[in-house]
Structure formats: structure tokens, C-alpha cells
Amino acid sequence: MTELLVVTGLEPVGVERVIDRVRTADPDAVVIHHALDDVGAGIVRRRIRDRHRDDRETLRLAHGCVSCTLRLDLLPLVRSLAGRVERIVLHLDPVLEPEQVCWALQHVVIGDGPLADAVDVRGVVTALDARTWLDDASGDEQVGERGLADLPDDDRTVAQVVVAQAEFADLIVHTGAVDAWEQARTDAVLARLAPTAIRAHLAALDDDLVLLRRAHAEARRGDPDDVHASLLRGSPPLEADCGVRLLAFSARRPFHPDRLHAAIDLLLEGIVRVRGRIWLATRPAEVLWLESAGGGLRIGGAGTWLAEQSPDAWESVPPERAAIAALGWHPRFGDRAQDVVVLAHALDAEGLDAVRAALEGALLTDAELAGPWEFPDPFGFAHTDPCDERVRADDTVAESGLARGEEH
Numbered sequence: 001m002t003e004l005l006v007v008t009g010l011e012p013v014g015v016e017r018v019i020d021r022v023r024t025a026d027p028d029a030v031v032i033h034h035a036l037d038d039v040g041a042g043i044v045r046r047r048i049r050d051r052h053r054d055d056r057e058t059l060r061l062a063h064g065c066v067s068c069t070l071r072l073d074l075l076p077l078v079r080s081l082a083g084r085v086e087r088i089v090l091h092l093d094p095v096l097e098p099e100q101v102c103w104a105l106q107h108v109v110i111g112d113g114p115l116a117d118a119v120d121v122r123g124v125v126t127a128l129d130a131r132t133w134l135d136d137a138s139g140d141e142q143v144g145e146r147g148l149a150d151l152p153d154d155d156r157t158v159a160q161v162v163v164a165q166a167e168f169a170d171l172i173v174h175t176g177a178v179d180a181w182e183q184a185r186t187d188a189v190l191a192r193l194a195p196t197a198i199r200a201h202l203a204a205l206d207d208d209l210v211l212l213r214r215a216h217a218e219a220r221r222g223d224p225d226d227v228h229a230s231l232l233r234g235s236p237p238l239e240a241d242c243g244v245r246l247l248a249f250s251a252r253r254p255f256h257p258d259r260l261h262a263a264i265d266l267l268l269e270g271i272v273r274v275r276g277r278i279w280l281a282t283r284p285a286e287v288l289w290l291e292s293a294g295g296g297l298r299i300g301g302a303g304t305w306l307a308e309q310s311p312d313a314w315e316s317v318p319p320e321r322a323a324i325a326a327l328g329w330h331p332r333f334g335d336r337a338q339d340v341v342v343l344a345h346a347l348d349a350e351g352l353d354a355v356r357a358a359l360e361g362a363l364l365t366d367a368e369l370a371g372p373w374e375f376p377d378p379f380g381f382a383h384t385d386p387c388d389e390r391v392r393a394d395d396t397v398a399e400s401g402l403a404r405g406e407e408h
Helices: 012-025 066-081 100-107 133-137 158-167 179-191 257-267 312-314 321-326 349-361 391-400
Strands: 001-009 030-035 043-049 053-060 087-091 117-128 173-175 199-201 245-251 270-276 284-293 296-304 336-342
Touching: 001 012, 001 100, 012 087, 012 117, 030 066, 043 066, 043 270, 053 321, 066 100, 087 284, 100 117, 100 158, 100 321, 117 158, 158 179, 158 284, 179 199, 179 336, 245 349, 257 270, 257 349, 270 296, 296 391, 312 349, 336 349
Parallel strands: 001 087, 001 117, 030 087, 117 173, 173 199
Antiparallel strands: 030 043, 043 053, 245 336, 270 284, 270 336, 284 296
């Protein structure tokens, strides 16, 4: 079966160096790249190269959205190569998040089925430069301000992009030289953000590693997260290192919407990543997914709690979700709970305690818990599709872990 690698990263030079290393390991690899700089105008520049050719073509797409690019060109192209070549390398545009692409490989039907049935997805290789990565991962600059591709309705921050690229990686390749302290701080963040990713410097890569023939025992291998799975996947270190700290917050009572909204600012300062399932008193049936990177945060719907579903639902959910629900089942609230993980890079122990206190203070008090649960709700959720072809985010959130909703 044809093997498929996804190579991603924000810095084009570093990514190209990793691509060169892949091609050294396998000179016959076919590298596919879609440059999205002008996708807003309906133009995509496609490049296909191997040892025999380097073909470039400008494509015009009717709608000019990323999902159209995937559905109408990239995925059919991969399907046409599957079984004919030994290895395909998807060189992603810097603004593409690898989890979205891997979700499409697994779920979008091309021909007689999804591409994951026709190719062996080996996983994701992410190139990053420790000289700039942590600043990018903790900032609030928007993608458009950086001069990256202008995608329709794209108000993501650079932090959201680079954190997603690293978090979903099976191999993280350091491409730039940096002083020992900055390297140690970056590695401390990555060890907690992507604990199942192998980290290596470009010069230290061997063929088996760069082709992902060798990986962590719990490597993702392109498998998107389920939002109901463990938030501490891969057992990241919980102790502080180089000022990097991890907070796991859990509670068995709902959040007061106004107080949670007020606490959100504390989740955007000195923090690289926040991920978790939340329960609002005003939305007792809904699982909400909270996700932040640097100064950008999203909250969106992720289905309903099992307590709201029929007993038959237990048979259709992933075993891990059923086990988590059963172990923590509450006689009144069922599986409803707050489970949030906070990864801080610039907070001392006192600052992280303040974050915990803010989250605890946002929970309903004993008096409020008695009811009725009628409170103002400042959270609003909306999604706009630029075209009918686009994969709807609200259809994929529960499968891929990608939340869509209110932006802060």
C-alpha cells in the first residue's frame, strides 16, 4: 500500500529542509504542494515533484475555499496515485492544520471510499524553529496580519496555527539553532503539548525516523482526536520545568455563564494552550469544547452528554468515552463535568493558582446549584459556510476535536 506523509510548519525554509531530507531518504517520493496565497481569489498553485519531474500548474476553483481545494483537487490526486507509487508526501501550506487534512483523508469519500482505505497514513512531521516558535505560539497576531493566505472567514491567530501543527505531530523537527535555555523552554512546552511526538534536530534524523517507520508507541498516525477522550493523552509530565506548568482542572458542577465569560481573560495571558470539555448551567444537554492557543480562543458545540441520550447510545460511543463516563458517573448529573487542561509557559505557581481559583469561582455556588438555573448567557455560537462544498465544522467537531464558535 502507498505510504503517505504529511509535512507541515509555519516557516517555508524549515519545511523545505525537512522535505529535502525526506527525499534523500526516498528519492522516489512524490511531493504534492498546494500554495494557497491567492485562494481567496479562487487561485491555487499546485506543484507535483519527484526525481523525474517538477510540474507546476495554476488552478482556478469556483469557490476559493480550502475544503474545495481538498475535495476537488488534492484528494482526487492522491487517489489517482494510490497503489502506483510507494510514497506520497503532502507538503501543506502554512495555514493548513494537519488534523483537518487527516480528517478529510479518513472521512471524505473519493471514488468508492475514503482515502485512508487506499493509503497508509504514516503520520505528521512538523518543522519548527525554536527561535520563534514559542513567541508565535503565545501571541495574538492574526494569520492575515502575518501575510499568510487570506482564507474566507479566517480569523485564526498564528498561535492557533502553530500550536495545532505541533500538537498533531508524530515527529517534531527542530530546524534552527537556538541557545540552550530557549531550546529547553520550547522542549518543555512541546513535551506537554505533544507528548507522543518524537522531537529531533534536522541533522540527527535517520531515514527510518523521517519516514516515520519509527514512532512513539502511542503515535497519532493521522488519527484525529475525539473530544471525549482523555485530555492527558500520552501522559505528559505534570511537574514544572523551565517555568512551564500544566494545570488539570476538573469539577462536577456547571459553570455560571457570566462568571466563566469574565474568567476567560486569564486563559489568554502567559498560556500556550487550553483544551477541555465544559458544562454551562444554561445548556445542560450540551457538551461544549473550549480550545485556546496564545491569544485566540474558541468555544463550540461537541454533541450531548450521555446522560441526555438513550441507553443504546453507550454501544455506539468510543470505548474510552464510555469508560470515562462510567468511572465518573454522578447520581444527579450523570457524565456532565468540567475537564480542562491549561498549559502555561509564563505563569509562576501563584499565577496558575489564580487561574484555578478563577475557574472554581465560575462554578455555581451551593445556593445557585439548588436552582432554578436561569442566568444570562453571553456565549453565542455561529458558523458560516462560504460554499456548499465545504466540510461543515459543526459536523466534524465531535470527531476531529476542532471547535468552532465564539472567538475572543
